[in-house]
Amino acid sequence: MTVPSGRRERKKAATRQKIADTALRLFLERGYDAVGIREVAAEADVAVTTLFSHFASKEALVFEQDEDFEQRLTQAVTGRAPHEPLIPALRSEIQALVRHCTADSAAPIWRMIDESPALRKYEESMRLRHAETLATAIAADPELPQTATASRTIARFVIDAYSLAREAAEPEAAVDEIFWMIEAAWEATCPSRPRIPSSDTREQVTRR
Amino acid sequence: MTVPSGRRERKKAATRQKIADTALRLFLERGYDAVGIREVAAEADVAVTTLFSHFASKEALVFEQDEDFEQRLTQAVTGRAPHEPLIPALRSEIQALVRHCTADSAAPIWRMIDESPALRKYEESMRLRHAETLATAIAADPELPQTATASRTIARFVIDAYSLAREAAEPEAAVDEIFWMIEAAWEATCPSRPRIPSSDTREQVTRR
């Protein structure tokens, strides 16, 4: 009972990792569609049912660590300093995430994803989950007196920014461009802090 | 060659419609997941392969007329009067679409969709297609000198508005609320037409 100690959890995590690694290797070697679940299971030396006890679907093998993504986003909202404005915090987090997934080392994986309709579809519904989670985090912030609809809207827009920037020719510039729009959308719902002052317009958005 | 006249086309359309009607009836009677493709085909008195020659997937049976949706959106962009502003045109179109799909008569269908993960997933990727189509239409408008990224962004936001409003407690109010944000986002990329002559002190920072 109580807290299951060490070994069991480690072994389970190890099995999970072995499956994910094997799967990704095979997928990259021979193509996602050309590799069957039964093959992955055999190569990882586990039963098919075991594989499915670790991963809900074949696609989930590829997006193994999507919970990190979710976590980082909510953390960017809940973990920011008092009075730190929301949108810039999200902007720099998205910027980091985009940089991470457009890095050369990640290129083969994203190429594989882009080529498989099943994987694209899966990623899309994953993003919707992330948007919902983010919306909840935004709505829970007492500093932000937003409508439920406004929270969900901004969350969607932010996730859209990630998705669009990832596919853009110049991902980092695209993040800036889209967040410029998001900022405007956000302030339209949040007239409390007028942004007028003459000259600060664009500078604070173009950090780095 | 040329244009195959009359009977053949009518028969084909009739078969398609019969399949769609049968499917929807069975799905609503006994639940989407509880009805198999083989059952639908049998009840519609066609072969399974025939069914799949009319519909690309089981989910497509439910979203039978999604091309109308796409058409209406692009029409709202390309078919508007000269100098008619983009966003309000899209707003009223989305408003109409939301009204249409939140009507009481459509309630059982959307309840079914919301309850089936497969259908939700399908609808999501459908929306992404629609967003891309809409983005193309926006980018093609010579009156709107936008970036490719800005076009795609606005298109996504508009589709998001539809999706969010459909699920909101007060759909029509939600459309207005979200489009208020979209309007602001749009004008952030389009500084040519200031919307509040008096207080708009944002100077034209020439954007890239």
Place this chain on the structure above:
DNA sequence: ACCGTAGCACTAACGGTTAGCATTTTGGAG
């Protein structure tokens, strides 16, 4: 009247996924 082809039927299979049940491994209680 004739022929090419579009539409359709049938069978068999493939691949992801799951239910059911047996077996092993692990952590903790006695």
Place this chain on the structure above:
DNA sequence: CTCCAAAATGCTAACCGTTAGTGCTACGGT
């Protein structure tokens, strides 16, 4: 140390959506 309950894994056999292959039939243009 021993023993037990639970967790983890394994195996089999299926279900279901989907597709390839093949052939037949009826329609429409010539």
